[in-house]
Amino acid sequence: MTQLNQQKRQAVAFVTGASRGLGKAAALYLAQAGYFVLIGVRDIDASQALLAEIREKGNKGELIALDLDNPSSITTAVKGIEARHGSLDVLVNNAAIMLDGGWVGNTTITIHAVTLKRTFETNFFGTVALTQALWPLLIKAGHANVVNVSSRMGSNTYHADPGGPLVGVKPFAYDASKAALNALTTHLAELGQPLGIQVNSAYPGWVRTELGTEYAELSVEEGIKTIVDLAMLPPNSRTGKFEHAGSEIPW
Structure with a gap:
């Protein structure tokens, strides 16, 4: 992870x-x-x-007031960013919720339609x-990076593997949204490619966050590495990838 090159703007x-959690740590790092x-x-x-x-x-x-479940909140936030900054170099789509009730089990048949809709309203x-x-x-930035903070829980390849790491770990609403x-x-x-905009999933x-629980393997500081690395990619690096720590994750 390297420091941003000095620019006029x-x-x-x-x-x-x-x-x-991850969003706060990523914001602090990028600042x-x-x-x-x-x-x-x-x-x-x-x-x-x-x-x-x-x-x-x-x-x-x-600080930008933003409620992804509220279209007027999105409109107000974007208008304010345009008025004060004119362009945007990096977008980290990190906001997400998990309402399935737990990571273990398979909620595909039991998930309530309201829960599924609420999850998709925010996460997607x-x-x-x-x-x-x-x-x-x-587009106005000339070169920009979009990072969608995803999860291996969104990998259909992993879920379809009967011997894979996600056997018995299928909270449907969260997984489907990712x-x-x-x-x-x-x-x-x-x-985005012909426009100089790189878009990747991280x-x-x-990670040990409220969502990941205290039993997780990585600290928040370790967890943001993939996010900020993709956020700070130089032009003409890579796009359309799903990555963790520099390695590709199967879709």
């Missing part, structure tokens, strides 16, 4: 779901690396300490709407 990065970081959170007041932490270190950031539909709205700003997010990556990468690993 400070590059701008937008991280969603940045109030805690330290020289980006002006837009911190996407539901509760502005509760995240003032995070903004203060960024600024105390001499870095620049701004809201993320797609935000990305679509920000696309013109990513598989759909991966489809966004592959489809958007094709559109699997952080099993």
